[in-house]
Amino acid sequence: MLNEALKQKVSELLPTTAFDEGGEWLNINIEATDWPAFAQHLRNDGSLFFDYLFCLTCVDWKTHLTMVYHLSSTKHRHNMVIKIKLDRDKPEIETASGIWRTAEFHEREVFEMFGVNFINHPDLRLLILPDGWEGKNPLRKDFEDPVNMIKL
């Protein structure tokens, strides 16, 4: 499906969606509360059929966090980028791991690197950081580690 058709389809599904122009793929901004139902639609709708979540990450914009989901369909070969703005102090979002299993690992990574709390995640524990890690989340912009210097 081409970007235009996708855009139309998405705005039918979720009228509140805001579209970002530019970029090769369709960028859409949605609210965190719409996410679980919308994700189900994206996965199960026959003409959309986004079954491949190939990238899941988070960006720290200093004022807020943005979850970025890159979705692709192995049937129709179209791609879409979904962005969800989160509160920086108390970031919370429903997990996608029930829909795309790969999200389980990626969400664990985002959880420890950005501190995003994924509701209903089956196993939200530290994956990469050492056990008993306390303090800030390493990939946030205000993270400084005087012992293990990252910046040169």
Add this chain to the structure above:
Amino acid sequence: MFIKNYIKNIFSAVKSLLVGMKRTLYYFTHHKEIITQQYPDNRDTLILPERFKGEVVMPHNENNEHRCTGCTACELACPNGSIKVITKFDISPDGKKKKAIDKLVYHLELCTMCNLCVEACPSDAIKMAQTFEHSVYDRNQLTKTLNNPGSKIMDGVE
């Protein structure tokens, strides 16, 4: 039928094993095929390709002159901060002040041989050498000054 399959299975299995054994026996008896090199023994004959990135060096000519102008392009290009250019001001005979390098400090222990400094250098003052035996007992020995003592910049290099 069962017995036939059973025996057939055994024979095909044994055959597949024998094929592999034949291959290893071939190598056991053909010592010509040995590919390992006798490293410290073959030092004299070991030739590394001319592009091999071993360490950064600064070539000097016979008059102890190099081509470095002290522009710090290499320092800026280096991702790890392994190059430090310490500049000074030379007074040329006609009284003009001229920027030149005092020392070009190179930290081999930080270097990843990415070749970005050599690419960045506008006057071809540094290049990659083909040495690779860098191990020393004290890591301070890995901090090197690339320009020779008393060296100066070649004429005509700006």
Add this chain to the structure above:
Amino acid sequence: MYRETEILTRANQSTAHESEDSGDLVINVGPQHPATHGVLHLVITLNGETIKNVEPHLGYIHRSIEKMCESLTYRQFIYVTSRMDYLSAHINNQACALCVEKGLQVEVPQRAQVIRVLMAELTRIASHELWWGAMAMDLGAFTPFFHAFRERETINDIMEETCGARLTMNYMVPGGVMMDIHPHFQQRVKDFIQLYRKKIHEYDELVTGNIIFQNRMKGVGILSAEDAISYGCSGPVARGSGASCDTRKYYPYDAYNKVQFDEVLETGGDSFARYLVRVREMQQSINIIEQLIDNIPEGDFQAKTKAVLKLPKGEFYQRAETARGELGVYIISEGGTTPYRIKFRSPGFSNLSVLGHIARGCKIGDLIAMMGTLDLVIPDIDR
């Protein structure tokens, strides 16, 4: 939920701990273990020899490359990516260079594109060679490892001659490649193809045809195509299950749309299918190299770019097919000389996540074989 057993998070506790009520045996495979090929740590719950649960613990060599890259310029950050998946360093660099070029909107010269594809395919063969040897070693056969290294060394020598390094070359730069190919490059590659064609049947004799090997691999670790996609698997792991996902086909980059090659697909979904995909992929890579090696166009090897690269504000995503699967480079630029945020979607990370799913109910020996067929490179997973 599918997680039946409570697993202790803390590795050091689980060493001394056996859950008393269930009678399960909890053992640590790794971080120092011959089969993990690095510092992967798996906590395995066993019932006898049968695996009940596998729990990966990561981070032993996490270097926070994503954070490091935020303070490196667009020219500098490429070298770090060689250290992610060091076996396909070229392809990592290529993906990064492509992503920066996408932002700069630079047209890469034809010659550079072809050289990049040649290098990427050579890297893929070298990576699969190493995997093949290590795979056999996981199953207890040592000899194939050394035989695989014979061919791999030839590729490494070619790389050394042209790029100046054997493993972490840093050869791709935004706009093309760093240096032109060495005058001997074409001849050496042709020699390699000859050697490869001469020796490829030994692979079948020693490993593929071996009855013990086949029994160890067939019907073990079955992954359905649906699960493969859901778990985000890519590369030979997904293609072994019949999920078509070759980025080179669907999102061609560089000169891949100019060459003919088949996407290797197997439908078995077991360890043997994944094995066959990789062995046959080497053949396809040889085909690609043969098509290009005599047709390297003349011209520049690098496009003219500014000394200091500045990407426009925006987001850029580039996919590339490494030897392990789909690598994604996601650059968010604020218009400066360094990326605001960079994300590497590494294939190994997603491929590892499937291990717990396919290993349940297998024997320990099978787990090792499965880890072999997933072709895990730990720095790629940990980044």
Add this chain to the structure above:
Amino acid sequence: MWSFSNIANLVHEVLAEHFNPAITLAIEMVIAGVSVIGLFAILGLVLVIMERKVSAWMQIRLGPNRVGPKGMLQSLADTLKLIVKEGMTPNGADKLLFNLAPFIAMIVAMLLMAPIAFAKDLQMWDLNIGILYVSALSSVTVISILMAGWSSNNKFSLLGAMRSGAQIVSYELSAGLSALAIVVLTGSLQISEIITSQANGWWIFKGHIPAIIAFVTFIIAVTAETNRAPFDLAEAESELTAGFHTEYSGMKFALFFLAEYVNVFIMCSIAATLFFGGWMPLHIGNWHKFNHVMDFIPSSIWFFGKTFFLIFVIMWFRWTFPRLRIDQLLDLEWKYLLPITMFNLLLVTAVAILGWHF
């Protein structure tokens, strides 16, 4: 013509002249014991270097080539290193069992040497149930492995020991049954009689196909019994790091290592005795002149030649094949080897009764 029995008699006479019978016997036993330990050590050194060279050549490498001429003293250097190393006992290990296990492995290997005929008249103890003794004692090795695995307080060791237990118990069967084929043909369990029965040709030639089948199954079973690849599940380094000897270091590890090699040697020498006539030179039926020429080659060379060839075959297996999985290992025994050997035993009995063999 000198022979080992003459030398033994001479030694005995000299000793009997000077000492009373009890002391004579004691001194003779000490001499025998010292020579066994000497042989043990020499075998370890030779087999280790042999394995390393064989593996290297099969893997297109050169192998050890720095210590001594062509690297032949490498294993001596290794031994020196192992002696100097600290033998550690892990915390929480059962100290007695942990330290005892390697010695049991070694003692069993030494005991197994008793009935083997190394050359004409060179045999320590020609007991009339030689084969039974060997097959009975060789299964005691599993006790040392189980002890090592259990006492190490390491889960990998325990798993390795458990695997080893299951493996040795099952493969003991087909090894015994294969050996029984030759016992049926010979009609005796005594090693010297088995050898003399092959004076007009080795059993592998005389016994038709059943003897060949018995030989193949025996070699497979022996490889499994000595925990050699492709049946090295007890140590399986890619799965269990080092299996039952994960926690051993220094000389205690070396004893396990030695015992493994000596076990391989003993099993191969038994196979050589059963199927290739032990020290018996290659004799063919009525070709008396040929047989006479063959007799000029000393019997010890015949014995060691055959044994080392079989050892080479077992090493050849190791450096070619991948390892089996535990269930496949047991499948191979119970579904393939055991039925085959049992059927083969019937066949051999028929051959022996009907006198079809030469």
